[in-house]
Amino acid sequence: MKLKRFSPLAAGLVVGALLLSACGSDNNSSTGAGTSDSASPAAAAGTCASGTLNAEGSSAQQNAIDEVIASFTSDCADATINYNPTGSGAGITQFTAGQVDFAGSDSALKAEAGEVAKAKQRCQGNDAWNLPMVTGPIAIAYNVKGVDSLVLTPEVAAKIFKGAIKTWDDPAVAALNKNTKLPSAAIKVFFRSDESGTTENFQKYLSGAAPKVWTDAPSKTWPGAGEGREKSSGVAEGVKSTADSVTYVEWSYAKDNNLGVSQIDNGAGPVQLTGEAVGKAVAAAKQAGTGNDLRLSLDYTTQEAGAYPILLVTYEVVCSKGLDAGKTALLKDFLTFFSSTQTQNSLEQVGYAPLPEQVRTKVEAAVKAIS
Amino acid sequence: MSATTAPPPGQPAGDPPASLLSGTGTSRTGDRLFAAATRGSSALVVVLVALTGAFLLWKALPALQKDDVNFLTSRVWQPAGEPPRFGIAALLWTTVLSAAFALLLAVPVSVGVALFLTHYAPRRLARPLAYLVDLLAAVPSIIYGLWGAYVLGPVIAGVDSPPRKALETVLGWVPLFEKTGVARGNVFLASVVLAIMILPIITAISREVFEQVPVANIEAALALGATRWETIRVSVLPFGRPGVISASMLGLGRALGETIAVTIILSQPSSLDRFKLSIFYGGETFASKIANNASEFSTPQKTGAYIAAGLVLFLVTFAVNAVARVFITRRGEV
Numbered sequence: 001m002k003l004k005r006f007s008p009l010a011a012g013l014v015v016g017a018l019l020l021s022a023c024g025s026d027n028n029s030s031t032g033a034g035t036s037d038s039a040s041p042a043a044a045a046g047t048c049a050s051g052t053l054n055a056e057g058s059s060a061q062q063n064a065i066d067e068v069i070a071s072f073t074s075d076c077a078d079a080t081i082n083y084n085p086t087g088s089g090a091g092i093t094q095f096t097a098g099q100v101d102f103a104g105s106d107s108a109l110k111a112e113a114g115e116v117a118k119a120k121q122r123c124q125g126n127d128a129w130n131l132p133m134v135t136g137p138i139a140i141a142y143n144v145k146g147v148d149s150l151v152l153t154p155e156v157a158a159k160i161f162k163g164a165i166k167t168w169d170d171p172a173v174a175a176l177n178k179n180t181k182l183p184s185a186a187i188k189v190f191f192r193s194d195e196s197g198t199t200e201n202f203q204k205y206l207s208g209a210a211p212k213v214w215t216d217a218p219s220k221t222w223p224g225a226g227e228g229r230e231k232s233s234g235v236a237e238g239v240k241s242t243a244d245s246v247t248y249v250e251w252s253y254a255k256d257n258n259l260g261v262s263q264i265d266n267g268a269g270p271v272q273l274t275g276e277a278v279g280k281a282v283a284a285a286k287q288a289g290t291g292n293d294l295r296l297s298l299d300y301t302t303q304e305a306g307a308y309p310i311l312l313v314t315y316e317v318v319c320s321k322g323l324d325a326g327k328t329a330l331l332k333d334f335l336t337f338f339s340s341t342q343t344q345n346s347l348e349q350v351g352y353a354p355l356p357e358q359v360r361t362k363v364e365a366a367v368k369a370i371s
Numbered sequence: 372m373s374a375t376t377a378p379p380p381g382q383p384a385g386d387p388p389a390s391l392l393s394g395t396g397t398s399r400t401g402d403r404l405f406a407a408a409t410r411g412s413s414a415l416v417v418v419l420v421a422l423t424g425a426f427l428l429w430k431a432l433p434a435l436q437k438d439d440v441n442f443l444t445s446r447v448w449q450p451a452g453e454p455p456r457f458g459i460a461a462l463l464w465t466t467v468l469s470a471a472f473a474l475l476l477a478v479p480v481s482v483g484v485a486l487f488l489t490h491y492a493p494r495r496l497a498r499p500l501a502y503l504v505d506l507l508a509a510v511p512s513i514i515y516g517l518w519g520a521y522v523l524g525p526v527i528a529g530v531d532s533p534p535r536k537a538l539e540t541v542l543g544w545v546p547l548f549e550k551t552g553v554a555r556g557n558v559f560l561a562s563v564v565l566a567i568m569i570l571p572i573i574t575a576i577s578r579e580v581f582e583q584v585p586v587a588n589i590e591a592a593l594a595l596g597a598t599r600w601e602t603i604r605v606s607v608l609p610f611g612r613p614g615v616i617s618a619s620m621l622g623l624g625r626a627l628g629e630t631i632a633v634t635i636i637l638s639q640p641s642s643l644d645r646f647k648l649s650i651f652y653g654g655e656t657f658a659s660k661i662a663n664n665a666s667e668f669s670t671p672q673k674t675g676a677y678i679a680a681g682l683v684l685f686l687v688t689f690a691v692n693a694v695a696r697v698f699i700t701r702r703g704e705v
Contacts, residue, residue, distance in 0.1 A: 059666070089669025113670075163643055188554070193639035193655070195451075195667040219451065220667060227553055227653060228639025230663055238638075241525070242554050 049329035050078030057084075057091020057104030060197055061134040061314035063252055063350045065104065065338075071346075072337050079330055088197050095317055096122045101327055103317040105130075106197035108288075108295035123319035129370075130295040130315040131363050133338055135353040137278045137311045138202050140262040141254035142246040143239045144168060144183060150262045151176045151270040154209035154300075157262075160187055160246065161206065162213060163225030168244060176265065188245035189226030190238040196220055198232065201312035202248045208300030209266065209309065248310075252351020268305045277308035278353035285359075292320065292366035294359070311353070321371050328370060335367040427682040434675025442679065446646060448660075450676030457676045459683050461646065465654030466684065469558045469633070470626035472650060473565035478619050481570055485577035486603060501578065508571035516632030519564035520555070524636070528560035528651075535559065535651060549649035556638025558650045564632055569622035576621065580614030581607055613699045620695035624688055630658040657684035 055065075062085040069081045086094075088105040095103035096118040108130040109115040119128035140157060142150060147168075152160070156172050159165040165172055168182040192199045203218035216223040226247075229238045236253040239245045246262075251273060254261050263270040271277050284302045289295040295315070302309050316335065323331060337343055344354035355363065437454050440447055445458025484504060488497045527534045530552065538559075542548035551557070588606040597605060638653035640646075655663070661677050668674040 087666030087669075089667050093669060163641070188552075189641075191639075191641070194663040219449075221449065221451075223642060225641045225643050227556065227641065229556065230634055234635075237521075238554070 047333055048076035048079065049326070049333050050076075051326050051330045052080040053082070053102070053327060053330055053334065054100045055081070055083045055091075055102045055104060055316075056086055056094045056100045057317075058088045058106045058197060058314045059085035060088075060106055060136050060250065060312060061085075061104050061352075064134045064136075064314075064347050064352045067347070067350055068338050068343055071343070072334055076333070079334070081330075081334060092119075092317065095119065095128075098122050101323060101331060102319075104134075105315050105317055106201065106312050108315055109317060119317065119319075123322035126319055126321035127293065129293045129318055129320050129366060130289060131318060131335070131339075131366055132282075132294055132296055132313045132355065132359060133316045133335075133363065134314040134347065135278055135282055135311055135355060136314060136351070137251045137273055137308060137353055138198060138205075138248050139251045139254040139259075139273055140246065140264070140310070141236070141239055141249050141257075141259035142262060143242065143259055144185075144244055144246075147177075147180055147182060147260065149177075149180065150260060151265055152262045153265045153267075154206065155213055157264075158206045158210040158213035161189060161191075161224045161226070161248070163189070164213070183244065185244040188242055189224070190235040190242075190245060190247040191222040191224065191226045191228050192232070192235055193222075193228030193230055196231075197312060198248065198250060202310065204298075205300045205310045208298075250351060251353075255351055264308060264310060266302060266307070266309050268303045268307075271306055271308050273308050275348040275353040277306055278311050279356040280304055280307035281309050281311060282313065282353070283356035283358055287362075292369050294362055294366055296359075318370060320369070332367055332370050335370075336364065339363045339367060424682075424685065427678055427685055430671075431675050431679035431682050434672050435679050437672065438676075447642075448676075450673045451670070455672055455676060457679075459657070459680055462655055462657050462660055462680060463683065463687070464648070465558060465637070466627055466656040466658075466687070468648075468650065469561045469565060469654075469656060470623055472558070472562035473569060473626045474619060474623050476562065476566035477569050477573055477622060478615070480566075481573035481618070481622075482577055482615060484570075484574045485581050486607070488574075488578050489581040490599065490603060490607065501575075504571050504574050506571075507567065508575075512568060512629060512632045513635070515564050515568055516635035519560060519632060520636045523564065524555035524560050527563065528555045528557055530554060539651065546648045547650060549647055549651070551647055551649050551651045553638055553640065553651060553653045556636055556653050558637070558652065558654055561633050561636045562650065564636060565626045565629055568629065568632065569625050572625060573615075573618045573622045576618035577611065577615050580611040580618075584610045616698050617695055620691060623691055627656075627688055627691065628658055628684065629656075630662045634659040634662050657681065 062083070065083050069083060073079055073081060083104070084100075085104075088103075088107065091100070091103035092105055092109065092115055094100045096115065109119055109128060111117075116128070120126065122128070140152060144150070152173075153176060156165065156176060159172065165187065167184055167186055169184045174182055197220065199222050200218050200220045203214065203216065203223075206214035207216065207218055222228065227238070229235045232249050232253045235247040236249050236257045236259065239247045239249075239259055240257045249259075251261070253259075261273050263272050265271070281298070281302055281304070282296070284304045284307055285296040285298045287294060288297040296313055298309075298311070298313070300309050316338075318331065318335070339355070339360055341354075341357075341360065344360060347354055354360075434450070434455060434457075435442060438458075439452075439454040439456045440458050442458050444460050445456070446461040447456045447458055448461075449455065450457045484500075488501050488504075492500060526532055529535065538548055539550045543550050584607050588610065589602055592602040592606045633656050637655060637659055639655055640653045657680050661681055664677065668677065
């Protein structure tokens with residue numbers, strides 16, 4: 001009886017809680033939403049081995065690999081692939097400890113940290129290969145009312161993120177944007193408060209392209225100005241909800257939040273962030289590995305016309321030999337599917353750039369050589 | 372009826388004592404087993420706490436030995452460097468400030484709610500209201516975090532929001548309320564959300580304690596002509612004080628260790644900025660720092676630095692509980 005009396009109240013509370021949680025999940029899943037319908041390339045020419053693969057690592061490629069796993073397993077019903085986006089460092093640790101079958105990492109295995117040797121041991125004496133698979137551009141995303149297009153050079157960007165340029169109408173910014181009316185408002189910078197490969201790669205670009213301004217050694221923690229927010233979703237939300245703000249964030253987050261994306265002028269004219277422009281920069285990268293180890297050395301100062309230079313490449317770190325036969329077959333099928341033209345092109349809709357053809361064919365050949 | 376209660380004539384008179392005896396026999400074994408079980412459980416708790424402490428110390432020591440700056444007084448956090456440099460001063464400050472401010476907000480409200488429920492509210496209203504307060508505890512902390520960051524934050528903690536502006540204008544000369552440029556991810560907002568989170572714990576325990584005030588005490592006060600407020604002041608509050616203090620300490624413990632809501636809410640100030648003591652400044656607590664970076668524990672040295680921070684949180688919580696114990700026993704004697 002008593003219960004009946006306040007049940008409407010309780011019901012109201014439950015509804016309220018549901019509403020709140022619905023708001024929350026909206027914010028989080030917005031990047032994942034809409035990916036399911038974006039692309040489901042029919043099974044590539046590849047075959048379908050059965051079995052289970054476990055992988056772990058970079059969260060930067062999460063949306064891409066989730067998408068690819070979904071379309072691969074819808075074609076190959078007997079295969080299960082699990083990807084746990086715990087971070088590049090954790091992925092490599094788990095891979096060298098033999099806990100997972102391959103790792104996703106934003107940087108290739110480091111010889112000086114002993115990762116190459118440990119990985120070789122894990123692959124029973126065979127080399128581990130770094131296969132560039134997912135190219136994720138980093139956008140300089142901004143929210144300034146009335147500014148639809150913005151051009152930045154590496155020096156000016158570095159000064160903004162260092163806190164040396166404090167207002168949007170600073171002469172240095174104005175000189176690059178003659179046709180845009182910039183407000184006199186203070187620039188509000190957001191950065192990633194968690195240790196992040198995105199932070200490290202963005203700093204690699206700044207210190208590579210503007211070494212005089214950005215003197216800090218690139219690391220996963222942020223040495224510059226601003227206010228730190230948690231993860232990509234945090235900085236994207238920060239910019240979205242704060243006027244006159246700017247951040248560095250994966251392209252997909254900038255797209256999903258409808259943020260302005262700055263054009264980058266590396267010296268050969270302003271370049272808009274597009275999949276094609278990113279591909280040009282990847283193609284301009286030097287190959288730093290030998291044979292089928294396809295680690296890349298990005299040229300951040302590239303003067304190539306139309307190349308967008310701020311990006312991070314996620315490698316799939318695999319054993320060239322040494323997995324058991326069943327897993328090897330599935331791994332090869334999956335990576336062949338991943339590196340196919342069709343799959344790569346489908347990634348642009350989730351905020352990544354397809355690998356340029358000359359790199360893609362090398363990756364495909366390396367996958368074939370896994371045994 | 373009487374036929375069933377009478378003993379069957381065929382049975383010997385010695386039977387009932389025998390069954391009783393055998394009953395005591397089993398209860399002796401039962402006693403021993405039960406005593407052993409309770410002893411075992413208590414020992415388990417002690418062992419668990421000791422092992423946790425030992426684990427933290429064991430993992431933290433190697434990193435602490437390599438630490439290039441003073442672990443307790445530095446605010447640098449570069450555990451991946453060679454040599455690593457990390458100190459917990461800023462973390463400790465934010466953790467303690469946010470939890471203490473949350474307690475300051477929550478305790479008066481909780482005591483008020485508990486008094487209302489036990490001494491003012493009509494019974495019909497008291498029950499559903501108590502139930503409602505308990506429901507607050509059932510909301511997952513991630514929900515509080517998201518609600519705090521996206522709904523409550525812009526209203527009370529944004530740069531232009533009225534409560535913040537008022538505090539900054541009136542009390543801005545106190546370093547604790549100094550004006551800052553941090554948009555909404557400040558300690559102020561974190562504390563308000565933490566206060567809401569610990570409210571049900573403190574209220575529930577205070578309510579239980581206030582309900583146990585001996586009726587004689589209350590009636591004595593009333594008989595002396597005390598008003599309701601005077602009755603509460605002279606009989607209810609003194610009786611309930613130890614309970615309220617231990618409830619507050621439980622709440623403080625939760626506020627110190629709260630992770631995900633604080634991680635979502637707090638902004639991290641840039642290392643280029645001058646450090647400010649203000650509650651309108653951002654920061655990181657021990658728990659939020661560890662949670663935020665858990666995915667990048669790539670080397671034992673780096674992991675060790677975070678575990679060292681965890682060790683400090685462990686010790687702080689320990690200290691808080693010890694202080695609470697002292698308070699409770701002292702007040703109890705008076």
